Amino acid sequence: MKDKTFLMIPGPTPVPESVLLSMAKHPIGHRSTEFSEVLKRVYEDIKTMFQTKNDVMIFTASGTGAMESAIFNLVNPGDKVLSLIIGNFGERWAKIAEMKGAEVTKYEVAPGEAINPDEVKKLLDADVNKEYKIVTLTHNETATGVTNDVKTIVSLIKEHGAVSVVDGITSLAALPCKMDEWGIDVLISGSQKGFMIPPGLSFLAASEKAWKLHEQCKNPSFYFNWKQNRKSVLEASTAWTPAVNLFVALDTALQMMKEEGIENIWNRHKRLGTAIRAGVKAIGLKLLVKDEKYASNAITAVLPPEGISVPDIRKTLKKDYDIVVANGQKTLKDKIFRIGTMGYVSERDAIAAMGALEASLYKLGYKFELGAGVAAVIKSLAENK
Numbered sequence: 001m002k003d004k005t006f007l008m009i010p011g012p013t014p015v016p017e018s019v020l021l022s023m024a025k026h027p028i029g030h031r032s033t034e035f036s037e038v039l040k041r042v043y044e045d046i047k048t049m050f051q052t053k054n055d056v057m058i059f060t061a062s063g064t065g066a067m068e069s070a071i072f073n074l075v076n077p078g079d080k081v082l083s084l085i086i087g088n089f090g091e092r093w094a095k096i097a098e099m100k101g102a103e104v105t106k107y108e109v110a111p112g113e114a115i116n117p118d119e120v121k122k123l124l125d126a127d128v129n130k131e132y133k134i135v136t137l138t139h140n141e142t143a144t145g146v147t148n149d150v151k152t153i154v155s156l157i158k159e160h161g162a163v164s165v166v167d168g169i170t171s172l173a174a175l176p177c178k179m180d181e182w183g184i185d186v187l188i189s190g191s192q193k194g195f196m197i198p199p200g201l202s203f204l205a206a207s208e209k210a211w212k213l214h215e216q217c218k219n220p221s222f223y224f225n226w227k228q229n230r231k232s233v234l235e236a237s238t239a240w241t242p243a244v245n246l247f248v249a250l251d252t253a254l255q256m257m258k259e260e261g262i263e264n265i266w267n268r269h270k271r272l273g274t275a276i277r278a279g280v281k282a283i284g285l286k287l288l289v290k291d292e293k294y295a296s297n298a299i300t301a302v303l304p305p306e307g308i309s310v311p312d313i314r315k316t317l318k319k320d321y322d323i324v325v326a327n328g329q330k331t332l333k334d335k336i337f338r339i340g341t342m343g344y345v346s347e348r349d350a351i352a353a354m355g356a357l358e359a360s361l362y363k364l365g366y367k368f369e370l371g372a373g374v375a376a377v378i379k380s381l382a383e384n385k
């Protein structure tokens with residue numbers, strides 16, 4: 001049915017109608033007082049989502065732009081970087097660092113696993129000469145539906161003395177991520193996830209320690225330059241011509257998030273993630289995450305039942321029920337499907353998605369107790385107020 005499509009992929013996520021309407025206007029001049037007022041609000045309000053007092057730079061670029069900004073403003077060729085990898089997006093940090101000429105040590109675990117902080121401690125203790133300048137990691141690995149224990153890992157990195165660089169692209173505005181309290185040095189995110197606006201903006205905040213390391217960076221990037229972009233934050237301006245309408249959308253979305261409250265946003269994601277996992281398990285499907293303690297409340301990665309293919313599940317969900325879920329990426333392609341519960345997602349959406357999943361599997365010939373998934377979702381939502 002036309003215009004009925006509901007995205008339950010892990011980004012882009014659904015955009016509230018009020019946000020869409022706020023964008024559907026002529027762009028305003030990016031050097032105007034009117035736009036400067038928007039920027040003042042946005043630069044201030046976005047700090048809550050980062051749980052930081054640091055300035056948050058905003059780039060007209062997808063999330064990878066902020067990743068590149070982090071590495072290119074910190075790393076000199078030959079610097080030693082430790083990359084903690086639990087999936088495709090953790091691997092991207094290592095690739096960018098290698099491109100900047102860093103000597104990258106990768107610590108990688110199997111898909112579905114989280115980083116064990118004890119292993120991080122061993123790796124950092126072994127670096128007796130404190131050669132690692134930075135350690136990269138992903139808070140919420142979108143590729144596998146696993147959330148790392150960033151708080152503990154970052155405290156270990158702090159003890160070692162390296163700068164922690166954290167991808168919060170699918171954790172910010174969805175899962176608790178407390179930059180200042182946890183001592184994260186560089187934290188990045190992107191617009192098309194928990195922030196409930198279309199793709200096109202990315203965000204970066206850096207601690208004083210990270211700024212000191214930046215001072216030693218001989219050839220930082222131009223477009224993503226930290227000094228240039230922070231100067232703009234302080235002047236309620238932008239370094240270059242920004243995606244004006246996306247900033248307006250962000251302003252509207254941040255006001256919505258302020259009304260809901262950050263704790264309530266985190267709680268909503270927790271309830272929805274927990275409910276979807278309960279539903280999936282109730283119909284006999286397996287989660288990719290090995291230990292549910294590390295299960296993401298923003299993305300659930302599910303193994304298909306034997307004999308039923310991921311493309312068939314996705315096709316039926318889309319064609320018959322207008323719900324879009326994601327395939328696995330790279331080596332996980334056709335091995336898992338991923339259900340996003342990130343951003344503008346409500347209880348109704350979780351119940352509907354589970355109902356549509358059951359209906360699709362039923363049509364595809366999977367034998368299970370029809371209704372068990374929806375019942376588990378409803379019960380879980382009721383029990384976890």
Ligand SMILES: Cc1ncc(COP(=O)(O)O)c(C=O)c1O
Nearest residue numbers: 062063064089142167169170190
């Ligand atoms: C955890 C994570 N990191 C990085 C990225 C890359 O962001 P983008 O595709 O916006 O460049 C994504 C995108 O899905 C992501 O989920």
